[in-house]
Amino acid sequence: MIPSTKWVILLLTSLSQFSFRVFVDYPSLLATEIKNHFIVDQFQINLLFSFRSFPNIIMPFVGGMLLDRYGTRRGLFGFMLFIIFGTFLCYLSIVLNNFTLMLIGRFFMGLFLECCYVGIYKILSKWFKEASFAYSIDTAFICGGTIASTILLPYLVNNYSLETALLACLMLCIVSFIGLNAVTTIDKIYSVETKQETIPHFSFALLTQFNIDFYIIALSSIFCYTSYYIYSYNNAEMFKAMYHLSSYSAATLYGLPCYMAIFIAPYLGHLVDKHGYRMQGLQITSVIQLSVFTLVYLMPSCETTCLIIPAISQLLNGIFFAAYVVTLWPCIQMVVSNQLSGTAFGVVYSSVSFGVSFASIFIGKVVQEETQGSYSNMLGILLLITFLGASMNYLLYYRDSKYFNNQKYVISQNSTEMELKMLD
Numbered sequence: 001m002i003p004s005t006k007w008v009i010l011l012l013t014s015l016s017q018f019s020f021r022v023f024v025d026y027p028s029l030l031a032t033e034i035k036n037h038f039i040v041d042q043f044q045i046n047l048l049f050s051f052r053s054f055p056n057i058i059m060p061f062v063g064g065m066l067l068d069r070y071g072t073r074r075g076l077f078g079f080m081l082f083i084i085f086g087t088f089l090c091y092l093s094i095v096l097n098n099f100t101l102m103l104i105g106r107f108f109m110g111l112f113l114e115c116c117y118v119g120i121y122k123i124l125s126k127w128f129k130e131a132s133f134a135y136s137i138d139t140a141f142i143c144g145g146t147i148a149s150t151i152l153l154p155y156l157v158n159n160y161s162l163e164t165a166l167l168a169c170l171m172l173c174i175v176s177f178i179g180l181n182a183v184t185t186i187d188k189i190y191s192v193e194t195k196q197e198t199i200p201h202f203s204f205a206l207l208t209q210f211n212i213d214f215y216i217i218a219l220s221s222i223f224c225y226t227s228y229y230i231y232s233y234n235n236a237e238m239f240k241a242m243y244h245l246s247s248y249s250a251a252t253l254y255g256l257p258c259y260m261a262i263f264i265a266p267y268l269g270h271l272v273d274k275h276g277y278r279m280q281g282l283q284i285t286s287v288i289q290l291s292v293f294t295l296v297y298l299m300p301s302c303e304t305t306c307l308i309i310p311a312i313s314q315l316l317n318g319i320f321f322a323a324y325v326v327t328l329w330p331c332i333q334m335v336v337s338n339q340l341s342g343t344a345f346g347v348v349y350s351s352v353s354f355g356v357s358f359a360s361i362f363i364g365k366v367v368q369e370e371t372q373g374s375y376s377n378m379l380g381i382l383l384l385i386t387f388l389g390a391s392m393n394y395l396l397y398y399r400d401s402k403y404f405n406n407q408k409y410v411i412s413q414n415s416t417e418m419e420l421k422m423l424d
């Protein structure tokens with residue numbers, strides 16, 4: 001293995017993730033234009049997220065098993081073909097003025113989208129023994145893509161058309177396809193030498209191979225990410241209704257958590273890899289996320305334009321997102337064997353999609369009237385879900401301190417000197 005290869009792998013996966021994030025959640029930023037184009041309401045906009053998320057209730061798990069069984073190269077190639085086809089259908093729906101076709105396209109996009117994420121994390125977990133820094137860099141690029149989308153997509157809609165914006169999404173999807181194929185090619189040529197293990201059979205019985213700590217991690221991801229993503233999907237419209245912000249201001253605040261994550265995620269990843277304290281950091285993320293929803297739920301709506309409350313909530317959201325990634329996700333590879341890493345990441349992604357899919361429909365009904373009262377009800381529900389996530393995080397910390405003397409998730413003494421040197 002060439003020493004610098006792992007950093008080339010990280011760069012290419014991060015660039016692919018950047019392209020993903022520009023196009024994948026376009027309904028959040030183009031909600032008003034989509035509603036005007038198809039004559040639909042916020043409930044239908046939430047359906048676009050649900051149709052993308054529903055397949056991922058099971059497909060990341062299936063995709064993870066496929067990756068473990070047949071390899072990441074073949075798996076990612078097939079997954080990306082489905083995503084390109086789905087993105088093309090979304091573009092075609094604008095041309096033909098057919099909202100149903102966009103729903104179908106979102107379904108095909110979601111069918112293997114999270115499976116690609118599973119493949120990326122499987123590759124990173126193989127190349128990086130201490131993965132917090134690698135995941136943080138990947139997260140920074142993901143957030144960069146989200147920020148780019150808040151600039152690019154509104155610009156294309158305002159200066160050209162909704163059709164042009166969706167065409168740009170299709171082009172970026174193809175860029176991701178090229179990038180991931182380059183990654184899998186390098187991974188095959190300069191593969192990390194690992195102990196040969198029996199390849200697991202394709203079976204749901206693999207779920208019995210995971211321990212209780214893994215399932216606590218999965219439950220934490222369900223509750224914490226459901227709160228985060230449902231709030232993100234709806235906060236642009238909520239800011240307009242409750243705080244009287246313009247579309248431009250709401251879109252700018254939508255990307256604010258990503259600005260925070262870009263700057264602090266690599267630094268937090270470096271600290272965690274160098275010093276550990278993953279479980280303690282996880283408790284801090286719980287406090288931060290609870291603060292977000294407590295603030296926006298208890299503070300009254302404004303009679304005039306108000307930037308302070310939504311800005312503070314989004315800044316805290318950014319800190320949470322960055323800290324949660326670098327503390328929770330590396331724990332997955334610490335509680336499962338290498339041969340089941342794809343399946344394990346798939347189960348976690350499936351768990352998140354389960355929560356987001358059903359919450360999107362339920363919350364879509366709650367906020368259908370798009371009034372201050374309906375958004376207040378949404379915030380109360382998300383506060384409860386966040387509390388459940390915080391409980392899972394504490395349970396993970398409790399088990400680590402009681403049964404493992406706070407040593408289960410600390411930095412490995414076998415990390416390579418080069419990796420730590422690069423972090424410095």
